[in-house]
Amino acid sequence: MKKDNKAVIYWLLTGCILIFIMVVIGGITRLTHSGLSISNYKLISGTLPPMNDVEWQAAFDLYKQYPEYQKLNTHFTIDDFKDIYFWEWLHRFIGRLIGIVFIVPFVYFLAKKRLKTETIKKCVTLLIMGGFQGFLGWYMVKSGLVDRPDVSHYRLAAHLTTAFITFAYTFWVALDLIFPNYKPAIPKMKRFISISIVVLIIQIIYGAFVAGLDAGFIHNFWPTMSEGHWIHETVFIEKSPTYLNFIEGKSGVQFVHRTLAFVVVILIVSIWFKSKKYALSQLQTQGINALLILLAVQFLLGVFTLIYQVPVWLGVAHQVGAFFLLSAMTFTLHRFSK
Secondary structure (H helix, E strand, C coil): CCHHHHHHHHHHHHHHHHHHHHHHHHHHHHHCCCCCCCCCCCCCHHHCCCCCHHHHHHHHHHHCCCHHHHHHCCCCCHHHHHHHHHHHHHHHHHHHHHHHHHHHHHHHHHHCCCCCHHHHHHHHHHHHHHHHHHHHHHHHHHCCCCCCCCCCHHHHHHHHHHHHHHHHHHHHHHHHHHCCCCCCCCHHHHHHHHHHHHHHHHHHHHHHHHHHCCHHHCCCCCCCCECCECCCHHHCCCCCCHHHHHCCCHHHHHHHHHHHHHHHHHHHHHHHHHHCCCCCCHHHHHHHHHHHHHHHHHHHHHHHHHHCCCCHHHHHHHHHHHHHHHHHHHHHHHHHHC
């Protein structure tokens, strides 16, 4: 690591930490059904929550105009509303903070000529990805303000997956600066890990589908989907045409998520076996060992989250596990690529 790059690296890693926090808060927001509590979006004036009784009543009155209150939460008092408002406000506040943390230091580093042309291009890409992530958040919320009191699971998946990918790319850019002296890559390992990370991202997308459709609250058995059945009968008949079962049906989406979990296990274990053919560096070995450990933890979290019907703490822990697994996969891919 070059001394001149330290501040830039710390800036990027700070961004990674903030994205991680935002994903955790986003998971809590989803699992506590808080995401539709703020029905409008004010970039500047919305930074602060309501500060007095009049402002709280106005926010509550606005909430009452939308489907979530009218169809699900007519029993809510203003204190109930404050509870769900908090998580959505905190989620948006951290999003604003991430924007400031990325933009202000970026301008400073540009002015001080601390960034190489290649790094500038990568950072501009990061800024675009961050802005797009914010847009997807509001686009997602809009889908729950029209007819039904829930957001589109497609938009939820887009919002969550973009956050994961933005984190992974930010981490990658930081790793480029942390390890400027590249060593020869191992092409075969690179290709296999690349395939594995694509499958992992698809699995994350399906995790978001499960969350968006509340598909974790059914078929709460493991390893079978019900007593004595590996594939529940509703997997293929819930929706028509058949393919919709696997992207919109609760049973079908859960089945795909279950199946992909085993695929991810096979791929990561295969990475470990394939790595034995090569003389690895210490960091390469550490990356693969981290993958195995995090895979085991994440798999167990997934099983317990399903069996216990998605308690908030387990649901959040499972999402955090996916985040750490993607982090380890990104680090390992980087170490085998350069």
